[in-house]
Amino acid sequence: MVSKLSTNIRVIQYGLGPIGRAMARYMVEKPGFDLVGAVDVDPAKVGSDIGRVIGLGGSLGHVVCERLAHVTSEADVVAHATSSHFHVFREQIVEMLEAGFDVVSTAEELSFPWLAHPREAAEVDALAKRVGRTVLGTGINPGFIMDYLPLCLTAICQRVDRIDVVRRVDASARRGPFQAKIGSGLTVEEFDGRMAAGRMGHVGLPESMDMIADTLGRTLIRREYQVEPVVASRPIKTDHVEVQPGRVAGLRQVARGYTDDGEFLTLTMVASLEQGDDAAPFEPAAPSEPAAPSEPAAPSGPWDTIRITGEPDLEVRLKGVHGDIATVAIAVNAIPGVRAAPAGLVTMRDLSIVTV
Amino acid sequence: MVSKLSTNIRVIQYGLGPIGRAMARYMVEKPGFDLVGAVDVDPAKVGSDIGRVIGLGGSLGHVVCERLAHVTSEADVVAHATSSHFHVFREQIVEMLEAGFDVVSTAEELSFPWLAHPREAAEVDALAKRVGRTVLGTGINPGFIMDYLPLCLTAICQRVDRIDVVRRVDASARRGPFQAKIGSGLTVEEFDGRMAAGRMGHVGLPESMDMIADTLGRTLIRREYQVEPVVASRPIKTDHVEVQPGRVAGLRQVARGYTDDGEFLTLTMVASLEQGDDAAPFEPAAPSEPAAPSEPAAPSGPWDTIRITGEPDLEVRLKGVHGDIATVAIAVNAIPGVRAAPAGLVTMRDLSIVTV
Numbered sequence: 001m002v003s004k005l006s007t008n009i010r011v012i013q014y015g016l017g018p019i020g021r022a023m024a025r026y027m028v029e030k031p032g033f034d035l036v037g038a039v040d041v042d043p044a045k046v047g048s049d050i051g052r053v054i055g056l057g058g059s060l061g062h063v064v065c066e067r068l069a070h071v072t073s074e075a076d077v078v079a080h081a082t083s084s085h086f087h088v089f090r091e092q093i094v095e096m097l098e099a100g101f102d103v104v105s106t107a108e109e110l111s112f113p114w115l116a117h118p119r120e121a122a123e124v125d126a127l128a129k130r131v132g133r134t135v136l137g138t139g140i141n142p143g144f145i146m147d148y149l150p151l152c153l154t155a156i157c158q159r160v161d162r163i164d165v166v167r168r169v170d171a172s173a174r175r176g177p178f179q180a181k182i183g184s185g186l187t188v189e190e191f192d193g194r195m196a197a198g199r200m201g202h203v204g205l206p207e208s209m210d211m212i213a214d215t216l217g218r219t220l221i222r223r224e225y226q227v228e229p230v231v232a233s234r235p236i237k238t239d240h241v242e243v244q245p246g247r248v249a250g251l252r253q254v255a256r257g258y259t260d261d262g263e264f265l266t267l268t269m270v271a272s273l274e275q276g277d278d279a280a281p282f283e284p285a286a287p288s289e290p291a292a293p294s295e296p297a298a299p300s301g302p303w304d305t306i307r308i309t310g311e312p313d314l315e316v317r318l319k320g321v322h323g324d325i326a327t328v329a330i331a332v333n334a335i336p337g338v339r340a341a342p343a344g345l346v347t348m349r350d351l352s353i354v355t356v
Numbered sequence: 357m358v359s360k361l362s363t364n365i366r367v368i369q370y371g372l373g374p375i376g377r378a379m380a381r382y383m384v385e386k387p388g389f390d391l392v393g394a395v396d397v398d399p400a401k402v403g404s405d406i407g408r409v410i411g412l413g414g415s416l417g418h419v420v421c422e423r424l425a426h427v428t429s430e431a432d433v434v435a436h437a438t439s440s441h442f443h444v445f446r447e448q449i450v451e452m453l454e455a456g457f458d459v460v461s462t463a464e465e466l467s468f469p470w471l472a473h474p475r476e477a478a479e480v481d482a483l484a485k486r487v488g489r490t491v492l493g494t495g496i497n498p499g500f501i502m503d504y505l506p507l508c509l510t511a512i513c514q515r516v517d518r519i520d521v522v523r524r525v526d527a528s529a530r531r532g533p534f535q536a537k538i539g540s541g542l543t544v545e546e547f548d549g550r551m552a553a554g555r556m557g558h559v560g561l562p563e564s565m566d567m568i569a570d571t572l573g574r575t576l577i578r579r580e581y582q583v584e585p586v587v588a589s590r591p592i593k594t595d596h597v598e599v600q601p602g603r604v605a606g607l608r609q610v611a612r613g614y615t616d617d618g619e620f621l622t623l624t625m626v627a628s629l630e631q632g633d634d635a636a637p638f639e640p641a642a643p644s645e646p647a648a649p650s651e652p653a654a655p656s657g658p659w660d661t662i663r664i665t666g667e668p669d670l671e672v673r674l675k676g677v678h679g680d681i682a683t684v685a686i687a688v689n690a691i692p693g694v695r696a697a698p699a700g701l702v703t704m705r706d707l708s709i710v711t712v
Contacts, residue, residue: 026514144512152508154712155689156500156682158382215711299669310712312678313655320670326512333511349709355571356510356666 009335010075012037012101014092016045016053016064018175019106020081022328024054027079030332036073038064068095077335080105084203086113086120093135097127103135104338106331108204110137112147112211112347125345132343136351138334140326141167142204145318146267147211148348150306153314154216160310162264163212168302169271169323171250176240178323182271183229183248185241191229191248201227202269205255209265213257215349220265222258227251230272238273249273275302330354365691366431368393368457370448372401372409372420374531375462376437378684380410383435386688392429394420424451433691436461440559442469442476449491453483459491460694462687464560466493468503468567468703481701488699492707494690496682497523498560501674502623503567504704506662510572515667518620519568524658525627525679527606532596534679538627539585539604541597547585547604557583558625561611565621569613571705576621578614583607586628594629605629631658686710 009032013024016038027033028051038050045053051060065071068078078101083089089107096103113121128135137143146165154160171179183191183200194200206223213220232249236242243249250272257265299320308314337351348354365388369380372394383389384407394406401409407416421427424434434457439445445463452459469477484491493499502521510516527535539547539556550556562579569576588605592598599605606628613621655676664670693707704710 030514140512148709149508151709151711152505155686155710156496156677157712158386158681158685158688160712215709299671312676312681314674314676315655316675317673318670319672320668321512322668325514325668329514330511332514349711352708353504353507353571353705354511355507355705356513356516 008032008034009077009339010034010036010073011077011079011335012039012068012071012073012075013050014039014068014078014080014096015082016040016042017081018177019324019327020079021054022324023079023081023106023332024050025056026328026332028054028056028060032336033332035060035062036075037062037071039066039068039071040064041066068092068099075101076339077102077104079331079335080107081331082107084108086110086117090120090124093124094127097124097131097133097135100131100133102133102335102338104331104335105135105137106139106327107137108139108142108207110135110345111139111142111204112207112214113137113345115210115214116206121345129344134338134341134343135345136334136338136341136347138330138348139204140321140323140330141202141269142207142211143348144326144330145304145306145321146205146269147208149316150308151212151215151349153306153308153316154310157308157314158311160216160308162309164266164268164305164307164309166268166270166305168275168304169269170273170275170301171271172236172238172273174324178271179238179240179273182250184238184250184273185243186229186248188229188231188246188248191251195227201251202253202271205253205267205269208267209255209257211347211349212265213259218259218264220257221260224256224258225254226256227253230270230274232274234274236273241273243273329356364388364390365433365695366390366392366429367433367435367691368395368424368427368429368431369406370395370424370434370436370452371438372396372398373437374533375680375683376435377410378680379435379437379462379688380406381412382684382688384410384412384416388692389688391416391418392431393418393427395422395424395427396420397422424448424455431457432695433458433460435687435691436463437687438463440464442466442473446476446480449480450483453480453487453489453491456487456489458489458691458694460687460691461491461493462495462683463493464495464498464563466491467495467498467560468563468570469493469701471566471570472562477701485700490694490697490699491701492690492694492697492703494686494704495560496677496679496686497558497625498563498567499704500682500686501660501662501677502561502625503564506664507568507571507705509662509664509670509672510666513664513666513668513670516572516664518665520622520624520661520663520665522624522626522661524631524660525625526629526631526657527627528592528594528629530680534627535594535596535629538606540594540606540629541599542585542604544585544587544602544604547607551583557607558609558627561609561623561625564623565611565613567703567705568621569615574615574620576613577616580612580614581610582612583609586626586630588630590630592629597629599629685712
């Protein structure tokens, strides 16, 4: 193994669920990074070599610790992937900052917490500034496709009247917990019951709405949220679940934000084993004369759509945005930018460009 | 007229061609900006009220000056739109910096000059740092669609093997000088002659290639450039030109960048009165059930395409990116970011998010 330069960023991975393990693997591969520790509460992981727990061929020479305080390696940054919710991750972030680390987290509620969690955001910001460290929450959604990228696209607009984003996740190839989170296999009644109990659905739409509205200087006077099941029209079988026709294949979740002038923003998330008619094929006619002769094949899957109505009207479609791969990528790719950012709780809009 | 707050950014518009005039109009409309002066060498403009020259209904109370030194208003920033080329704009930028202004420019060769113009870039950077001011070159292309945006999209990738961008400009609704610049109405022989003389074509492909390669840590060992006419298949008439079948309707310009591993990057610009077969309709099937019921109509025009091959493969298509509107927008929208950026010659990748 080639030894890495000492200027590498030394990272502790906190949380070794599917996303955390993938982040750890990516950091082991990625030039410029040294994975020097890992934290997880799972007794089956604690004490084992990190390399084995994250599925590398060999060992890394560091074991998984039950608590951050048990990690003995010197490190610069904690990469955090545990819970979506402030009431769970707040103490974890506080501990990381007090131990003197910069923090990059996939926690949805941390991505733009100033409006939904003002008190907690102010607390984390003040602590980070006091210890001279930086905290960022990011991911594909929230963190990119429904907030940062639409905002980036407004750079080429002279006026924005409204923004509509539709994110389509083909859940059929995703993790079992993800398929469960969107209600796959439930009856419609079970789905409605779990929804009413607040136990399902995508976390982060309020944060994405708030980042867009706040950055563009709009005040949202009303926010509406709506979730409905996507019902299977045919039998569906994945590695994790079987769904009979009439049962739930996934969900469609819509957030709407209104200003004094009316509806300004809609964020629609369709995460389903079956995308339905409104995700009908969106393919270009086969080019008779390709612009780039060596042009590669297009990725498969449904299209995400960002529409900006204004001057000019823009429509942007994206294909191939895999939620897990993308979340792992952006969380790790943002680390150098977080190291360079001023102390405090920052959001994606504060960083200079984040790239692979 | 409501008087603006004194915290507005005070801008001098330098260059009152079509782009410069549109920038000036946008700054008059845009909250947070005060247009306090303008410079142009055209004797027909010098001494006239800026408001009349840029086509506002009324006067602005400032006249167009022939030289920057003649502008008497206090100002913070110069918005610069004159020439694409360092040998023309270098002295202008130097004068602005020595007069103590931050600078945002639409000059293509300034967008990422470190490789194509290293000596000039170092000179501007050193001067900007000495006087504590910031200089940015930006625009839609270079500045966004072929460099900044593809780089932003790599944030959600774990590996990038190659990048292919195709920019399609429907020139039929563009300015006369633009239609002339792409060869509209020439015979193929005339087109080839002017190309050989270096008097036509899009400026900025080398800068876009360099920004991408440098940011992603790749070394381009070879760059290839190719320009060919797009030949009209039918008679075309615009407000500025008539083109008979067999004559030139526009151009297709391709830049290819190679690393040690082979072709890494292709940037294709098709700017034509007629887009040709390879821009065949790329429309989604009509949704049977729209995701957002109030979804606005899609913009018209050809699609731009960004393909990233890697982990994952991504394809992004954009419609409605109007070159002039977008260049004016991003140049002005970048001004607050430039004011906040450290002193020196910066590029789009150095700024925090730029939005409308």
